[in-house]
Amino acid sequence: MRISRTSALGRLIACACLVAAPVIATAEIPDGYPADYAVLVAKAEAEGSVVIYANTEHTAVEPIVADFQKAFPKIHVDYIEIKAADLFSRVSSEAAAGALKADMVWSSAMDLQYQMVEDGIAAEYVSPEKGAVPSWSTSGDKIYGITYEPVVMVYNSKLVSAEEMPDTRAGLASWLTANKARMAGKVATYDPECSGLGFFAVSADAANGDALWPLVTAFGAVDAKFYTSTGTMLEKISAGEHAIGYNIIGPYAYLRAERDPNVKVVVPKDYTVVLSRLAIITEQAAHPAAARVFLDYLLSHRGQTVVGNQAHLFAIRPDVEGTATIAGLSADYGDILKPVTIGPELLDAIQPLQRLAFFRKWNDALKAGK
Known part of the structure; x- marks a missing residue:
């Protein structure tokens, strides 16, 4: 079969375009997750973004957000930094008006975070990573400790x-x-x-x-x-x-x-x-699937490695190695470490x-x- 010069040139250009075209990244789902987790990710990608209210400085969370975007490139993170003194009042007032914009609230004010749980602001979610973190670092499947500081x-x-x-x-x-x-x-x-x-x-x-x-x-x-x-x-x-x-x-x-x-x-x-920076997913979340995917990332081995070794916020997962981790601190200081248990006593x-x-x-x- 004879191939014309024009047709051959066209095919060469087409092949070159395929090679040069950017590869669209796909979400990276950790091993061991439920078989239907891809459905949750698909919903999160369709939502397109997750809105986070937090009091951790932007500079500290930049490596976390950047790595999450690599793992889930179709989910944009809208990170809004709010001072700890203002965070609780803003969330409470927005929630009372039925206009809470945050899909997730993440704060180091542990007592006020737990108060949000008591006030019905937090949604229940059993993360597939729950078994990988200390039992004292979660409560009622509504609030999760992310760091060990x-x-x-x-x-x-x-x-x-x-x-x-x-x-x-x-x-x-x-x-x-x-x-x-x-x-x-x-x-x-x-x-x-x-x-x-x-x-x-x-x-x-x-x-x-x-x-x-x-x-x-x-x-x-x-x-x-x-x-x-x-x-x-x-x-x-x-x-x-x-x-x-x-x-x-x-x-x-x-x-x-x-x-x-x-x-x-x-x-x-x-x-x-x-202390630990505690995260909740909100009942009024406009992007509930994306919030769940982001929480799972924060608790995952990959996410915790970034939390500890790049953000230096001290990882709470015992299987993450490094100086800024629960493992590193426990090896150096052992029983003198007194983590605050997450539960109703936070409100005392x-x-x-x-x-x-x-x-x-x-x-x-x-x-x-x-």
Whole structure:
């Protein structure tokens, strides 16, 4: 059969176009998922996007979002960063009006996240990854812990030497009292009355024993300064305005220490509170399938590897290796790690009477040191 030059040229061009045309990526479904999971993914792709309200900084979640888009290129992530203090009120008011835009809410304010579950904002979903995370990190198939973040101390090694820096609450209280003049105005921590995350961290601290209260008295003695932002505290410690930071959220502390060799991290040896950023899928989700796929990704081995080793938010899955993981922390610190269990007890500290009693005790302890 004779082939004309024109026909041959046309076929060559067609082949070249096929080679040059971009390959349309397809979703990557992990091994071991239910046989019908492809149906959920197809629905998610048809929805086209997922809207997330969260208080984690954009820079921290960028590698997570980027890798999710590689795995699920047809699902766009609309990530909206909202300060922790405003997140709960915004979600609650939108939900009450039947106009909640978020498909997922992801926040480090564990108590307020659980309050959303109690308020009927969270939808039930049994993730195929549920069995891969610690049992204490989920509750009622409506809320899931994504990270495993130690709450640490930080110091500026130009102002306090490694040999001087205490590694327990009792040690820090004694050292601050003994160095009252030197440390005047040089200690930073959260303001529990103005920061939701700060209040939760310090109330979890108090739940582990009485070592907190002599330390609060020492804060009063050195005229400690109180903040609502981890970033602000770390900047001031790095600059030398403050020498020591207490109850600093671990991921941010370690990242600052990587960038500034003068900033050092201390994991308290008496006990270390561990917090988790909790995720819920909303009942009013406009993109419920996409929200489920994104949650499964966050909990998956692939997603958790990115959470720990690229976002440095500390992976909660025990089978993920690396320094910023539950496995890495457990190997280094073992039983001193005290993760906050996810359940109804999260609401205890935010009951009005208990909250008032806590602040009264906090302020009395501060005054006792002055």
